[in-house]
Amino acid sequence: MAAKKTAAKTPAVSQAQAEDAIRLLLRWAGDNPAREGLIDTPKRVAKAYKEWFGGYAMKPEDYLKRTFEEVEGYDEMVILRDIEFESHCEHHMAPIIGVAHVGYIPNGRVVGISKLARVVEAYAKRLQVQEKMTAQIANCIQNVLKPKGVGVVIVAKHECMTTRGVHKTGVSMVTSKLLGSFREDARTRAEFLQCVGIK
Numbered sequence: 005m006a007a008k009k010t011a012a013k014t015p016a017v018s019q020a021q022a023e024d025a026i027r028l029l030l031r032w033a034g035d036n037p038a039r040e041g042l043i044d045t046p047k048r049v050a051k052a053y054k055e056w057f058g059g060y061a062m063k064p065e066d067y068l069k070r071t072f073e074e075v076e077g078y079d080e081m082v083i084l085r086d087i088e089f090e091s092h093c094e095h096h097m098a099p100i101i102g103v104a105h106v107g108y109i110p111n112g113r114v115v116g117i118s119k120l121a122r123v124v125e126a127y128a129k130r131l132q133v134q135e136k137m138t139a140q141i142a143n144c145i146q147n148v149l150k151p152k153g154v155g156v157v158i159v160a161k162h163e164c165m166t167t168r169g170v171h172k173t174g175v176s177m178v179t180s181k182l183l184g185s186f187r188e189d190a191r192t193r194a195e196f197l198q199c200v201g202i203k
């Protein structure tokens with residue numbers, strides 16, 4: 005049977021089941037989960053997973069619902085640069101660590117800038133592919149704020165490439181998703197990319 009495209013609703017997993025799974029992995033790796041140093045590890049790992057994958061419980065669209073219109077008709081680009089994030093790749097569950105740059109041109113209303121960083125967080129705290137995360141952030145802003153244009157650039161290191169496998173430590177991955185005027189207008193695109201340091 006072909007794999008489903010979207011995440012299926014899976015049955016709830018108890019804390020005890022999650023901790024058992026971690027004990028199993030520890031045994032599989034060759035260690036003894038009953039030894040003193042590892043006795044609380046399943047609990048800690050489960051807690052860490054709750055934090056790393058907390059994005060599944062977040063609704064990024066909701067962060068953008070509150071907007072402000074008293075901006076004297078400001079209609080130039082707004083850019084939030086260097087939003088640090090940590091995510092995990094969906095192929096190896098290894099960290100992806102980098103920065104996101106998010107820009108948009110308001111269409112009569114602006115959003116609180118922290119909310120752009122919250123949208124990045126909500127998508128980062130899930131299992132990800134960098135291209136998908138980049139598109140999700142841009143699409144979310146476009147769909148909810150309906151600005152004149154949106155640009156998202158992500159620059160990140162993938163630990164599945166740096167600490168294992170091909171072991172290329174210096175490599176960063178750069179992705180971008182441009183919508184509306186960022187895509188259609190060469191000058192807007194150039195202004196955004198220059199401002200975030202991508203020429």
Ligand SMILES: Nc1nc2c(ncn2[C@@H]2O[C@H](COP(=O)(O)OP(=O)(O)OP(=O)(O)O)[C@@H](O)[C@H]2O)c(=O)[nH]1
Nearest residue numbers: 093094095096132133134135162164165168169170
């Ligand atoms: N395009 C893209 N690839 C990713 C991302 N994160 C990890 N990958 C890659 O996903 C690929 C998975 O390839 P596989 O051949 O199935 O996995 P693998 O045998 O572990 O591959 P190696 O990493 O080359 O050892 C690897 O090339 C990873 O580098 C991402 O965000 N975007």
Ligand SMILES: [Zn+2]
Nearest residue numbers: 093095096164
């Ligand atoms: Zn990976």
